[in-house]
Amino acid sequence: xxxxxxxxxxxxxxxxxxxxxxxxxxxxxxxxxxxxxxxxxxxxxxxxxxxxxxxxxxxxxxxxxxxxxxxxxxxxxxxxxxxxxxxxxxxxxxxxxxxxxxxxxxxxxxxxxxxxxxxxxxxxxxxxxxxxxxxxxxxxxxxxxxxxxxxxxxxxxxxxxxxxxxxxxxxxxxxxxxxxxxxxxxxxxxxxxxxxxxxxxxxxxxxxxxxxxxxxxxxxxxxxxxxxxxxxxxxxxxxxxxxxxxxxxxxxxxxxxxxxxxxxxxxxxxxxxx
Numbered sequence: 001x002x003x004x005x006x007x008x009x010x011x012x013x014x015x016x017x018x019x020x021x022x023x024x025x026x027x028x029x030x031x032x033x034x035x036x037x038x039x040x041x042x043x044x045x046x047x048x049x050x051x052x053x054x055x056x057x058x059x060x061x062x063x064x065x066x067x068x069x070x071x072x073x074x075x076x077x078x079x080x081x082x083x084x085x086x087x088x089x090x091x092x093x094x095x096x097x098x099x100x101x102x103x104x105x106x107x108x109x110x111x112x113x114x115x116x117x118x119x120x121x122x123x124x125x126x127x128x129x130x131x132x133x134x135x136x137x138x139x140x141x142x143x144x145x146x147x148x149x150x151x152x153x154x155x156x157x158x159x160x161x162x163x164x165x166x167x168x169x170x171x172x173x174x175x176x177x178x179x180x181x182x183x184x185x186x187x188x189x190x191x192x193x194x195x196x197x198x199x200x201x202x203x204x205x206x207x208x209x210x211x212x213x214x215x216x217x218x219x220x221x222x223x224x225x226x227x228x229x230x231x232x233x234x235x236x237x238x239x240x241x242x243x244x245x246x247x248x249x250x251x252x253x254x255x256x257x258x259x260x261x262x263x264x265x266x267x268x269x270x271x272x273x274x
Contacts, residue, residue, distance in 0.1 A: 039079055104130070108150045108175050109245045115155035116215050116224050117238045125219030126159040127169035127184065127199055130249050134210035136178075140171050143182030150177055159217075169202070169214075185209060189230075196232075203227035213248045215241070 046065065053062035068075075112128055119126050129136065144165050148154060150172060158180050159166045165181030172178065184202035192201060203214035207227040214227040224241055225234045228248050236244065 104249050105175050106246075108172065109242065109249065111150050111152045112155070112172070112215065113238055113242045113245065115152040116217055116241060118152065118156060119159060119217045120222050120224050123219055123222040124156075124159050124161070124217065125166075125199060126155070126215070126217035127203060128155065128215040129169050129171045129182070129184070129206065130213045130215070130245065131171060131173040131178075132211045132213065132249060134212065136171055136173065136206075136210060136212060139169075139182050139184065139206070140173065140179040143168055143171065143179035145179050146177050148177045150175065169206075184214075187230075200225065200227070200232060204230060204232055207231070213245060215245075 046068070049061065050065040050069070052058070053065060112130070116126065116128065129139075154177065155170060157163065158170055168181035169184050170177060170180045171182050185205040186198070186201045187205035187208055189204070189208070192204065196204075197218070197220070199216050199218070203216045203225070204227045206212055206214055208230040211229070216225045216227065217223075218225070223235045224238075225232055226236060226241065226244055226248070227233075228244075233244060
């Protein structure tokens with residue numbers, strides 16, 4: 001039997017199976033650790049109830065489920081709008097195979113690292129977003145427009161407790177500070193540690209919806225963390241922070257190799273405990 005299947009298989013069939021497997025794999029990665037997984041489990045229960053109602057000739061239940069299925073697409077669009085938006089953004093922000101990549105200047109990373117380290121020593125809370133391929137215009141428009149050169153002094157002054165915009169995030173786009181005081185979306189993951197504060201949840205939330213790298217300075221612990229791709233890399237030293245930023249913001253190869261990197265500090269995802 002298997003010999004006949006293998007003998008009759010075309011390369012198109014193999015490609016088709018691999019493509020479907022890849023799509024399913026990406027969907028699982030997208031919903032892992034979020035409320036979407038629980039909602040899908042609910043849909044699975046309803047599907048089982050539907051087939052049970054048909055098999056057992058439960059007319060009333062079958063009638064209700066039939067009418068529910070008529071609006072299933074609309075229900076999915078409403079319930080999963082955040083996940084659909086995030087998935088489309090991730091597809092649109094995949095590395096480009098043509099044209100010139102836009103690299104950040106090394107000086108930008110150095111200023112960010114210096115500012116984050118300075119604020120961590122003094123336990124000044126901060127959120128710094130490094131935009132990558134996914135545009136953050138909707139986030140920038142909710143803050144105070146600046147369009148300023150990236151310097152450690154400016155970043156530090158923005159997050160001083162007496163600053164009117166210290167509670168929001170700084171957005172660095174195209175090598176310049178585009179805005180400050182920006183409100184970031186909180187993560188909807190139910191698996192995040194309950195001890196994580198609002199800043200860390202906001203950082204993870206934006207990293208779930210875009211490919212941005214978000215630096216978090218904890219006011220309570222005086223530690224620096226980076227959220228990227230829905231994962232939180234905690235308690236980074238200055239050298240680890242520099243090495244990670246050179247990696248995730250895709251600076252030029254020569255710039256990235258010019259710094260020695262220590263092993264990353266402990267890494268936690270939405271579903272892991274640290």
